[in-house]
Amino acid sequence: MKNLFGKPERSWLAAAVIASVLLAGAMFVPLWKMQLVAPQYPKGLVMHAYGYKFEGSGKSTYDDIREINGLNHYIGMKKIVTVNEMKLFIPGVVALIAGTLAVSFVAWKRRWLQALITLGFWVMPLFFVADLQYWLYNYGHTMDPEAPLNTGSFTPKVFGTTKVWNFHSETGFETGFYLMVAAALVITVVPLSARWYQSRRERRAAASARPAAGQLATRPGGTLA
Amino acid sequence: MKQRFPITGLLALVAILLALAASVGCAGGEKQTTAGGGELDAIAKARGLTPEDQKHALEQFVPPGKRDDYVMFASDGQGGQMLVLGVPSMRILKSIAVFAPEPWQGYGYGADAGDTILKNGNPTVPGNVDLTWGDTHHPALSETNGDYDGRFLYINDRANGRVGMVDLRDFTTKQIVAVPNISTSHGGMFVTPNSDYVHVSATYPMPWPPGTYADLKDYQAKFRSASAWLKIDQTTGKLDLSQSFEIELPPYNQDLADAGKLVSDGWGFIGSYNTEMATGGDAEGGQPFEAGMSKNNFDYLHVINWKKAADVVKAGKATMMNGIPVISMKTAVDEGLLYLVPEPKSPHGADVDPSGRYIVVGGKLDPHVTIFDFNKIQTAIQNKDYEKDDAFGIHVLKFDSVVAGQVEVGAGPLHTQFDSQGHGYTSLFLASAVAKFTLGEDVIKTGEKPFTLVQTIPVNYNIGHLATTEGDTEHPTDEYLVALDKWSIDRFQPIGPLHPQDLQLINLVGGKGPMDLISDTPIGIGEPHYAQIMKASRLKPLAVYAPGTNPGTMQPDPNAVKFGEEKTVRNGNTVEVWMTAQRSHFTPDIIRVKQGDDVKIHVTNIEQTEDATHGFGISDYNINASLEPGSTNNFEFTADKAGSFNFYCTEFCSALHLEMAGWLLVEPAGAGTVGQ
DSSP states (O other), rough: OOOHHHHHHHHHHHHHHHHHHHHHHTTTSSSSEEEEEOTTTOEEEEEEEEESSSOOOSSSSSSSHHHHHHHHHHTTTOOOOOHHHHHHHHHHHHHHHHHHHHHHHHHOOHHHHHHHHHHHHHHHHHHHHHHHHHHHHHHOOOOTTOOOOOOOOOOOOOOOEETTTTEEEEEEEEEEHHHHHHHHHHHHHHHHHHHHHHHHHHHHHHHOOOOOOTTTOOTTTOOOO | THHHTHHOOOOOHHHHHHHHHHHHHHHHHHHHHHHHHHHHHHHHHHHHHHHHHHHHHHOOOOOOOOOEEEEEEEETTTTTTEEEEEEEEEEOOOOEEEESSSTTTSSSSSSSSHHHHHHHHOOOSTTOOOOOOBBOOEEEEETTTEEEEEEEEEEEEEETTTEEEETTTEEEEEEEEOOOOOOOOSSSEEEETSSSEEEEEEOOOOHHHSSSOGGGGGHHHHEEEEEEEEEEEETTEEEEEEEEEEEESSSSEEEEEEOOGGGGTTEEEEEEEEEEEEOOTTTTSOOOOHHHHHHOEEEEEEEEEEHHHHHHHHTOOOOTTTTEEEEOOOHHHHHTTTEEEHHHHHHOOOEEEEEEEEEEEEEHHHHHHHHEEEEHHHHHHTOOOOOOOOSSSOOOEOHHHHHHEEEEOOEEEEEEEEEETTTTEEEETTEEEEEEEEEEEGGOOSSTTTTTTTEEESSSOOOEEEEEEEETSSSSSSSSEEESSOTTTTTSSOOOSOEEEEEEEEEEOOOOGEEEEEEEEEEEESSSOOEEEGGGGGGGOOSEEEEEEEETEEETTTTTTOOTOOEEEEETTTEEEEEEEEEEEEOOOOOEEEEEOEEEEEEHHHHHOOOOOEEEEEEETTTEEETTTBBEEEHHHHHHHHOEEEEEOOOSSTTTTTTTEEEEEESSSSSSTTTO
């Protein structure tokens, strides 16, 4: 561990690989789910949102999403469809991972590229939440005025319970979202802490080597590269 | 040492918490018991329930949302349908339309499946009318290795000599077969232990060849009965007449029948009455029919070697008659396929015990059950131990050589089923009771004396048949007996002269304790005759049909469409519509035709949601169908009545059910308008 944290390049490399693996994992598992609880669906109605598609629970004979759309049409809500930005999810993940690996192995000395990559990792989950919230608002506020049941506008919550008539919808994040957040945390925290650890070690080394040179405020090694 | 304190402290805390939880749990439990007991006593007191009543209530109660352990299939007589009930709750789950049109299931009201099945079930005898009723009597469940397998159900039509086949994947009828050369069939229905054949035999003999006329003075010469062995297709459950055969029988009235099992596998047993060959004529100076029929002290149990009979047919020794090979009585005697055994007296039952060794005959007009030993029958056949030949040259085995025992059970013994402990349970019509008795020593597991009456229990009233849980298989389960009582008299709220039937649930207490009556269930939708009770776990029913399935064929329907593929096509005078149904609309919802057009409508319920059934009814056109999820139903009719008609969803499907409707616009032909 000492060796790993001892050299910033290696810590970045390790963080980049781990974060890439975590992010890649988010392509294969759902990011978010919505569960509709209603008495006439004893097996439940579940919609899992992947980065690029929606999927039902697969536990019933019926297609959950078709069923949810069927229920939504009573209140005039639009059908659930894959929106355009979902088509960018897999290309985005692949590009980010490719960029990360390129920066790590080829251009690792360019600090601003690392910062850009790190930012990219944060954009993934944050954009997802913002976009999701946008669409939930959008669906709740573009109701067909000629719908059979008039519920008025509402915004389903990203996380928590929304109640419309006798339908409770329970929403929450799933593994994929947490993988994205974990990836961003790893690529942010690991290199930073490695650097902090490295600089502390160097300061201590410098302090013990030159106990008398206290007034000299020069930082050891000049730059942190 | 310093670090141990927190761990010890933690352990102590956990222990205290556990102790608290336990004490709270105990206190809660005690409280609940006390409160429950007091409350239960109060309810019992308020409703006037004895401790005995309370015990029975607990034995039968199935809590909301829970299911029964058993499913009972009971015929409903002149209703022409089959009833499905849960046991022990006795709640009715379904009435399966078989021989009579039934609008809720859309059976016989324009949808192709039911219409086709009913039409193909008409007898082919010239001049016959379309039959729209049947008299269902003796259901027979398919079996594998002598136990029910939950695949198919067969039911006879006593009135018209037909057999209906119900697929237990969807509990609907798939076929009605008009059995050739038989005009009526009563109790001669059973399935062989591996579902090779369904057997059915004639009740009232008819002149042969069928469809001809013969006077009753030629009864012995010209009238005949038959024992029909109908081959089961193992995939569809349907009956294949080309693989089936019949055996010509004397003009006795063949009655209850059963298949041999285990040691007697390959054999069948049919009881009979009216071996006197009486023909009535009380207004023509003769004896009443019934008196003539019950003169003799003995009638004949028919013993048939069906496996050998199948070989005889394969060997080409049968002649085709109305599309089915028939073995003549002479061939049956010569080949050793058919023997008679004397049985007292105008009996009703002929039931084979779980071991296959004993055949129990209920004497009806004799207070005994007579128990025959299959092994003794075999020995008698080998030794040609004949008493005589009957009028048709059929060998009659010596009664004393084949009987194992007789038990005096009471007045009017009819039908017997079994438990696994070596007991038979026989319905006593005249005594209004059920008798429990022991069979032979080799099958008794309770140490009781063989061939002895153990107990009788009164029933209310006039019991016909009875059924025990899996009681005519190789492995009865000894839990319940249902008495199918013909009269209920004073047992229920009076509802006028036509009384409900009474199905009484009796606890068998594992075959060990005394029988105990649990409850009465009124049946006000038909007259159940006979029933079989199967473990519910043997059933594997569909929740929904695969998209676009025709329920009549269980195959993909060529006219099934998906959402977005709907269309209307006119071709000359034919208008054809491919329609979808889903909550809460039909697409298309307007059908425009001209008076006199031939209209074909194919409706697919494109839902796959359990219980999302729609209906399709057209006003004033006598059309109604049940559209179960995934099913495709086809309709064809002539729009001979002009006008603007509604069609609508007849099964309450959704919040917008009433809005699920459309128009059939039949534009009047020529210049005239409707009503002129």
